[in-house]
Amino acid sequence: MKRLITRGKWKRHLAERTRSQAQARARFADYRRRRNAALARPAHPKKFHKTSRIEAPREFSLIQNPNEMIRFFKEIEGLAETRNVFVDMAGVSALTPDAIAGLLAAIHHGARTSAHFSGNVPKDGRLSDILNRSGFREYVTNREGAQFRSSFGKVRKHSGSRETMQTNFNQVVANDLVEFAVQAITGTPGPHGPSYSILGEAMLNTLNHASRGKDPEPWWASVFFDAERRRSCFTFIDQGVGIFKSHRLTLSLKLLEGLSILDNAQILERLFHGDIPSTTKIPGRGNGIPFMYNHHKANRIKNFTVLANNAIGGAETESYRMLRESFNGTILYWEIGE
Amino acid sequence: MTTQSLELNVAAEFTRTPGPRKRSEGEYSGEEFLSLLLRPRFIAALEAGVSLRVNLDCAAGYPTSFLEEAFGGLAREFGSEKVAANIELSCDDEPYLVEDIKKFIREAKTTR
Numbered sequence: 001m002k003r004l005i006t007r008g009k010w011k012r013h014l015a016e017r018t019r020s021q022a023q024a025r026a027r028f029a030d031y032r033r034r035r036n037a038a039l040a041r042p043a044h045p046k047k048f049h050k051t052s053r054i055e056a057p058r059e060f061s062l063i064q065n066p067n068e069m070i071r072f073f074k075e076i077e078g079l080a081e082t083r084n085v086f087v088d089m090a091g092v093s094a095l096t097p098d099a100i101a102g103l104l105a106a107i108h109h110g111a112r113t114s115a116h117f118s119g120n121v122p123k124d125g126r127l128s129d130i131l132n133r134s135g136f137r138e139y140v141t142n143r144e145g146a147q148f149r150s151s152f153g154k155v156r157k158h159s160g161s162r163e164t165m166q167t168n169f170n171q172v173v174a175n176d177l178v179e180f181a182v183q184a185i186t187g188t189p190g191p192h193g194p195s196y197s198i199l200g201e202a203m204l205n206t207l208n209h210a211s212r213g214k215d216p217e218p219w220w221a222s223v224f225f226d227a228e229r230r231r232s233c234f235t236f237i238d239q240g241v242g243i244f245k246s247h248r249l250t251l252s253l254k255l256l257e258g259l260s261i262l263d264n265a266q267i268l269e270r271l272f273h274g275d276i277p278s279t280t281k282i283p284g285r286g287n288g289i290p291f292m293y294n295h296h297k298a299n300r301i302k303n304f305t306v307l308a309n310n311a312i313g314g315a316e317t318e319s320y321r322m323l324r325e326s327f328n329g330t331i332l333y334w335e336i337g338e
Numbered sequence: 339m340t341t342q343s344l345e346l347n348v349a350a351e352f353t354r355t356p357g358p359r360k361r362s363e364g365e366y367s368g369e370e371f372l373s374l375l376l377r378p379r380f381i382a383a384l385e386a387g388v389s390l391r392v393n394l395d396c397a398a399g400y401p402t403s404f405l406e407e408a409f410g411g412l413a414r415e416f417g418s419e420k421v422a423a424n425i426e427l428s429c430d431d432e433p434y435l436v437e438d439i440k441k442f443i444r445e446a447k448t449t450r
Contacts, residue, residue: 028361041350066409116373122370122399136375169357169363169364170364171356171357171364171365171401173365174355174363174398174399175354175355175399176398176399178398191399191431191433192399193396193397193398193400193432194399196355196398196399196401197399197402200356200357200358200399200401200402200403200404201402201403203358204358204363204401207358207363259349285406287402288402288403291402291438300434
């Protein structure tokens with residue numbers, strides 16, 4: 001009988017068959033993964049029928065009223081696990097832009113469930129004007145297609161402010177926010193190096209240190225022009241682990257902290273002043289917050305404030321204090337202008 | 339006419355919007371600036387026996403990490419004294435940057 005398959009051909013055939021079978025197995029495994037993931041997702045997200053009303057703190061300001069605001073944000077996120085949320089802001093009597101960014105971040109965090117968010121504005125016309133110009137209501141109505149549900153990486157423009165939510169370092173967005181802030185003050189868009197630098201460092205910190213898991217935490221950055229004071233107010237919020245859970249303290253500091261000789265507020269003060277060494281042991285690291293503080297000291301920015309975990313520090317008054325409530329993340333706030 | 343220095347204009351030759359420290363963190367990083375422009379130009383200046391004049395104007399701003407990685411990185415490679423002696427910095431937009439960068443060069447090998 002004629003030998004149809006020579007030894008070499010047979011070997012090649014076997015190798016080819018093994019390869020194609022492996023490829024088929026990989027294709028099927030990929031298909032199974034996708035199918036299972038699709039099956040695990042409900043076709044229609046469960047809608048909540050109950051709605052809870054939550055009253056906003058009268059002094060709606062993270063930097064001036066941090067304890068009540070943090071408790072309020074936690075309550076929003078807790079309620080959103082099981083029901084829709086109506087944010088009642090009618091009784092608000094003081095409002096600062098950092099809190100608007102904070103509320104947007106809390107709502108976004110809560111909206112990871114299928115909770116429906118709605119709300120009203122302060123009765124005080126001046127405050128409701130601030131809120132409306134900030135674009136806040138466009139975010140919280142939560143109707144189909146509302147941008148906040150899919151706003152990763154997008155920049156929102158408003159008549160009075162600009163907000164953005166991102167998950168990575170994005171200098172284009174930083175520049176956009178800074179130019180918006182400068183334009184609001186001077187009439188023409190322009191650079192402001194210190195603000196650009198702070199935004200960049202804040203994004204990098206979030207990218208490198210703030211993450212709870214493998215994925216980077218989203219961050220929120222907003223600029224609001226306070227026409228009365230002729231100042232542009234920046235807020236940067238990440239809902240990661242916060243400075244004190246991400247910043248690996250040296251042994252000596254850990255010891256001082258453990259013995260209650262130093263609390264987080266005192267550590268924050270040392271961080272501002274550049275007295276906390278970098279524990280990465282890599283030369284040139286640990287300059288972020290000290291350089292931000294230097295910008296404040298040199299009057300290049302104003303009212304520089306950091307809220308992280310259970311401590312808040314303000315460079316304007318050199319006040320550093322512990323909070324009753326702990327914020328999961330870090331908030332940077334500063335102003336530019338007159 | 340002889341040239342006393344080589345020029346490097348960050349905004350014109352690299353980017354108006356400097357980025358993070360490392361390439362892995364985003365575009366236009368300090369690491370990229372160091373490897374693509376700063377180091378080659380510094381070596382060229384050394385070979386020509388002139389100083390390197392770095393112009394930092396017309397940029398949106400400079401994240402601290404970007405500057406440290408670029409100029410601190412150069413000093414870690416060539417030594418702080420050599421870099422300080424052969425580099426001139428100019429920035430009319432943000433004059434304080436010159437002092438900041440000199441600090442990064444001086445403390446390039448220092449762990450804070």
